[in-house]
Amino acid sequence: MRRLIYDDDHEQFRLVVRRFIENEVVPQYADWEAAGAPPRSFYRRLGELGILGMRVPEAYGGAGVEDLRYSAVISEEAGRFGVTLGALRIHTDLVLPYLLQLATDEQKERWLPRYTTGECMAAIAITEPGAGSDVAALRTTARLEGDHYVLNGAKTFITGGFNAGLVLVVCRTSPATGGDRRRGLSILLVDASSPGFGVGRRIEKIGLHAQDTVELSFTDVRVPRAELLGEEGLAWEYLTRNLAKERLSIALGSYAAAAGAVEMTKAYVGEREVFGRQLSSFQNTKFVLAECWTQVLAAQALIDACLALDETDELTPADAAAAKLFCSEVQGTVIDKCLQLHGGYGYTREYPISRLYADARVTRIYGGTSEVMKSVISKAM
Structure with missing residues (x-):
């Protein structure tokens, strides 16, 4: 198309x-x-x-x-x-x-x-142990002392944290007021070479083995007041605004992985012979690939619509949530079917379809789980 x-x-x-x-x-x-x-x-x-x-x-x-x-x-x-x-x-x-x-x-x-x-590579540190999707429950604090914030706490599942020279750290700079935990959150620009900044273990994952995911710790890290990003206490508003772009980015990757899986599977079944015939000649193979490609085209149409909206600054959080929800589900379904067409070889590291299969699972979790996406969409409805 x-x-x-x-x-x-x-x-x-x-x-x-x-x-x-x-x-x-x-x-x-x-x-x-x-x-x-x-x-x-x-x-x-x-x-x-x-x-x-x-x-x-x-x-x-x-x-x-x-x-x-x-x-x-x-x-x-x-x-x-x-x-x-x-x-x-x-x-x-x-x-x-x-x-x-x-x-x-x-x-x-x-x-x-x-x-x-x-x-200087950059990362963003939001997620904490025990406070994954519930961002307002984070416990990392930054106390203002003179011209510096004193930062203490821990973050986990931080992509790119191993090589990062700059980390945007979401932290609590003042207590929640009026029972609203979203208040009092701020973003600090933290130099990774600062004393007290620690890079912990690399988290062993099912997939995404070429993408580092680490734990970070902050022990009395002194961050100049001049490194406050935006205004103090408005991090929730900033996060809400920018999460739409993050989720569209994840949807893009999901769609692209599904499209890539179909193309490499089409090439594989054209070369592979079973029962004396090309695998691509079997009706089941044709029908499965037709189903997969149709789903990819639907994801592509949604992605293209979101990209057009982003160009005019009209992309809403619900639009991005719908794209992430749909494209990540398409990614999981399509890649699973493509691996099945590879047979036993699809379960080996010899073919990249196995890597795509392992990498796909997390897209329904990070950047906001599929359940969170449904919550965002239904609230907008």
């Missing part, structure tokens, strides 16, 4: 990304999985290619192109090869909107040039 959301610039960018992944990611990917993360040099290479700075203003070394469709292209090309690009999506799709919308000129001068080159 012909798509209408991309122009020639996007397609030229797609070719650059495709060559990069094919030549510089795929040959090294097994090493990344064994190490638990890409090397720092990978992110610097992304900086050299201009990928990290696409949406960063020219004044800070970027291209100044505020267009989420370039991120969509990256997701689609990663899905084509069945790989993840470390913490790239966290850096460009999750953290950057906070910096562009809320950072002062001084903060932008301090962080964005190094952000753009890949010298």
Whole structure:
């Protein structure tokens, strides 16, 4: 089905990304999985290619192109090869909107040039032990003492935390008032080299082995008051506003992985012979692939509609929640059927479909569970 959301610039960018992944990611990917993360040099290479700075203003070394469709292209090309690009999506799709919308000129001068080159990767720390989807229940605190906040607490499931030089930490700067736990939350820009900042264990996961997920701890970390992001006490409002982009980003990755699974399965069944016939010649194979591709096209249509809304700043939290809910479910269903068509080989690490299968499960959990997405959608209804 012909798509209408991309122009020639996007397609030229797609070719650059495709060559990069094919030549510089795929040959090294097994090493990344064994190490638990890409090397720092990978992110610097992304900086050299201009990928990290696409949406960063020219004044800070970027291209100044505020267009989420370039991120969509990256997701689609990663899905084509069945790989993840470390913490790239966290850096460009999750953290950057906070910096562009809320950072002062001084903060932008301090962080964005190094952000753009890949010298300083960024992460966001929200989730805590015992307070996953319930963000308002977080216990990390920051007490103001003179010109510094004193930060104490712990975070978990922090993607990209291992290589991060900058971490946006959501913490409580004042007690909840009037019984509203959402009040009193703030965001601090924390330098990972600060005394008392600790990177704990890497969490062993079912999938996403090339994407580091760690625990972080803060023990009397002194954060300059000048590193408060936005206004004190308004973190909930900021999170609510930006979670829509995060969820659309996850939906993009889900759709792209499902599309990639169909393409690699189509190639596999065209080569594989069973009972003296090509696997692709069996009616069941044709029907399963037809079902999968139709679901992918439906997900694609929803993604394209959301990207168009994002371009005009009309994307709502409910729109993004619906996209994440639908696309993550499509991802799980389609990849499961594609693995089945691979037979026993689909359950081995020899074929990337097994990696896609393991990677898919978390998309119905992180960024807000499917149950939370249903709550957001039903509230809007």
